Amino acid sequence: MVQNSLIVQKEGDGRSTKVPRNVNLQKLRNGYLFPQIASQELQHLEKYPNAKLISLGIGDTTEPIPDSITLSMANYAHALSTAEGYRGYGAEQGNKELRKAIAKTFYKDVPVKDTEVFVSDGSQCDIARLLLLLGSNVTITVQDPSFPAYIDSSVIVGQAGDFEDEIGKYHNIEYLGCGPQNNFFPDLKSVCRTDIIFFCSPNNPTGHAATRNQLEQLVEFARDNGSIIIFDSAYAAYITDDSPRSIFEIPGAREVAIEISSFSKFAGFTGVRLGWTVVPEELLFSSGFPVINDFDRIMCTCFNGASSIAQAGGLACLSCEGLEATASLVEYYKENTKILVETVASLGIKVYGGINAPYIWAHFPGKKSWDVFTEILEKTHITTVPGSGFGPGGEGYIRISGFGHRENILEASKRLEMLFT
Numbered sequence: 009m010v011q012n013s014l015i016v017q018k019e020g021d022g023r024s025t026k027v028p029r030n031v032n033l034q035k036l037r038n039g040y041l042f043p044q045i046a047s048q049e050l051q052h053l054e055k056y057p058n059a060k061l062i063s064l065g066i067g068d069t070t071e072p073i074p075d076s077i078t079l080s081m082a083n084y085a086h087a088l089s090t091a092e093g094y095r096g097y098g099a100e101q102g103n104k105e106l107r108k109a110i111a112k113t114f115y116k117d118v119p120v121k122d123t124e125v126f127v128s129d130g131s132q133c134d135i136a137r138l139l140l141l142l143g144s145n146v147t148i149t150v151q152d153p154s155f156p157a158y159i160d161s162s163v164i165v166g167q168a169g170d171f172e173d174e175i176g177k178y179h180n181i182e183y184l185g186c187g188p189q190n191n192f193f194p195d196l197k198s199v200c201r202t203d204i205i206f207f208c209s210p211n212n213p214t215g216h217a218a219t220r221n222q223l224e225q226l227v228e229f230a231r232d233n234g235s236i237i238i239f240d241s242a243y244a245a246y247i248t249d250d251s252p253r254s255i256f257e258i259p260g261a262r263e264v265a266i267e268i269s270s271f272s273k274f275a276g277f278t279g280v281r282l283g284w285t286v287v288p289e290e291l292l293f294s295s296g297f298p299v300i301n302d303f304d305r306i307m308c309t310c311f312n313g314a315s316s317i318a319q320a321g322g323l324a325c326l327s328c329e330g331l332e333a334t335a336s337l338v339e340y341y342k343e344n345t346k347i348l349v350e351t352v353a354s355l356g357i358k359v360y361g362g363i364n365a366p367y368i369w370a371h372f373p374g375k376k377s378w379d380v381f382t383e384i385l386e387k388t389h390i391t392t393v394p395g396s397g398f399g400p401g402g403e404g405y406i407r408i409s410g411f412g413h414r415e416n417i418l419e420a421s422k423r424l425e426m427l428f429t
Contacts, residue, residue, distance in 0.1 A: 118257055150183060212367060344417045
């Protein structure tokens with residue numbers, strides 16, 4: 009039951025311009041996944057206006073941002089109303105102190121310089137900026153299943169080729185099957201070389217955190233093939249074991265990798281919007297030109313810098329008090345996820361993830377994921393995400409989010425038990 013893309017009817021006399029539509033946008037399949045889920049929620053509430061809908065789908069944070077962090081943003085915002093405190097444009101690369109704090113906090117054991125950190129309005133925006141940087145002539149690899157923005161953004165800039173309905177894939181994209189059959193990591197000996205490799209760990213949607221050995225294989229593969237890894241570490245704060253939190257923990261990664269990350273899921277900044285990208289100085293194009301120089305130009309040309317108010321909040325997050333408070337937020341969501349894992353597993357449903365990430369990857373063999381999504385929504389008033397929305401490798405799975413108020417997590421567990429018992 010995949011919803012069609014929004015169709016806007018012509019108005020007035022129907023006169024069109026002489027400007028052709030971007031042909032790449034015509035290649036996108038349906039709507040973007042998460043607005044589709046939001047639309048399904050609205051339709052469900054119209055059908056059942058008295059239902060108490062519980063969202064375990066889109067993965068938005070729900071708990072308040074700690075006081076010390078919001079107070080810093082409020083104080084900064086108030087200071088803008090004074091002659092002494094007013095500030096206008098900031099550096100496009102980000103507040104210098106925040107860049108230093110990110111390097112010191114998240115890369116204290118790896119050689120990342122503050123000048124290699126670019127502060128942004130979120131990692132999803134950085135995905136688009138990186139693809140703009142790289143251009144339409146590069147080839148890409150994605151995990152399957154994977155976060156939809158990697159694929160959709162590459163389609164828009166013209167890297168993906170045509171969609172092949174019979175296999176559910178874009179012609180010019182290499183898909184790495186990552187499932188329980190291979191411990192969520194492919195045999196790289198059988199993988200074709202591409203210019204760019206998108207890799208997310210802990211993975212959205214499967215929740216799998218790549219092991220050190222797996223990431224060593226990935227870096228070696230990129231070095232052997234002269235590829236660039238775009239490593240998404242947005243969920244690194246949820247890692248509980250010894251899995252690497254950054255690709256730069258792996259020797260040699262600085263010559264072949266870019267890392268994107270975010271304040272959204274560990275600090276509750278989904279609405280505040282703040283993230284960063286690390287581009288090492290050693291990373292070079294085939295001509296020998298430093299990638300960091302071109303990315304700096306992209307940031308200066310296409311971006312005027314992250315909100316100074318949001319950056320004040322980011323600095324507060326990385327203070328001693330802020331780190332302690334955000335760690336409590338992460339623990340809260342991890343406990344939510346543990347409750348859901350135990351509930352779903354007790355029903356005889358095979359579950360993956362939920363240990364190093366706030367997502368559960370639940371398997372319903374022989375069933376279409378949109379059918380499972382619909383059954384759960386209709387019978388329990390709970391939204392999840394159909395696995396096929398993350399690529400053909402997600403068929404037969406649904407993603408369940410651990411983001412939510414505790415009382416809703418407990419209520420959702422009861423409803424799922426009633427449905428599947």
